[in-house]
């Protein structure tokens with residue numbers, strides 16, 4: 001049986017409306033200059049053009065809400081013995097079937113990046129697991145690359161299937177839909193769409209066109225080890241971070257950033273524990289109760305962000321990066337810091353490390369690095385004119401990159417006042 005179907009725009013919209021009866025549908029919605037994944041009802045699903053827009057914020061809220069209650073607690077004191085408490089705990093789980101429509105292949109891959117720490121270790125996060133299991137992902141193959149896209153630097157492509165249940169591609173007069181997983185296949189089997197076998201080649205041609213619209217691929221080698229070898233080069237990180245405002249927009253909009261904080265609110269006897277998004281770019285993120293802050297300076301926070309994505313994470317997970325090249329951080333940064341350039345500078349000027357090779361052993365943030373590091377007094381040159389440079393972030397397509405609003409993804413206010421815990425991944 002074929003994996004390919006064809007649907008005209010009205011048929012696709014009609015199918016989505018039907019699915020909205022059984023699923024919580026999250027799809028792009030224009031809000032001022034932003035495009036956000038928002039819950040959409042059948043009545044609300046009317047504008048196909050809007051649903052095809054690239055979202056300015058990532059869809060990670062489908063599995064990690066901005067803020068969620070982990071547990072409600074209620075305690076009752078024994079009237080005769082007030083020191084004796086009876087406590088009831090209630091842990092809500094959100095496993096409502098959810099359909100994410102219209103994210104891009106980089107976003108779909110972002111969920112796989114999140115899966116590894118949340119589901120792949122000894123302890124699995126039950127809140128994340130429930131939402132993830134209930135999620136169906138229908139991605140749109142990118143018709144063209146934006147100037148800030150670099151999925152091809154980190155193993156992706158505008159039509160990559162990784163992470164999607166269904167991938168659809170715009171062709172003349174409609175869309176070719178391809179099932180990627182069993183979840184996707186069973187959904188499409190009940191769609192009533194015609195076979196898309198005879199339109200497959202058109203879809204493939206569209207994929208090739210989108211790939212060609214990307215800039216030159218990176219020629220950076222041995223990135224995890226080279227970024228690790230930069231760890232103690234404070235002068236380098238200070239220079240790269242000079243203009244950063246520590247606003248955190250880059251992390252809130254990123255599909256793979258996963259830091260959170262825990263707060264309790266209510267009274268001692270009745271309240272709830274909340275988990276909320278946090279940002280490792282905030283100086284408060286690592287502030288300890290003692291007053292010590294291991295990352296008080298912003299260059300240390302930037303070093304952590306870059307190293308996590310391009311060194312710690314790949315060293316922990318078989319060379320996979322914790323960046324999918326969506327470019328949102330580049331688009332949204334108020335000082336236009338380009339993560340591609342930071343990585344390029346880090347790699348090009350890094351001390352020599354063992355060539356390519358097996359991934360270095362996993363290291364934890366702030367721990368000594370395994371690679372040899374030259375003294376900071378003799379930093380290597382940032383640019384090597386003799387070497388062919390990887391692509392600069394030059395415009396790759398005529399399509400203008402949309403502007404994202406940092407405000408639209410601002411950290412939620414949890415209210416309340418009490419203990420606070422932070423988790424850095």
Ligand code: SF4
Nearest residue numbers: 254323324326327329
């Ligand atoms: S670091 Fe930037 S480019 Fe990479 S996934 Fe996050 S937002 Fe996208």
Ligand code: SF4
Nearest residue numbers: 244245247248250333
């Ligand atoms: S968005 Fe730009 S200015 Fe804001 S924290 Fe990130 S790198 Fe710094």
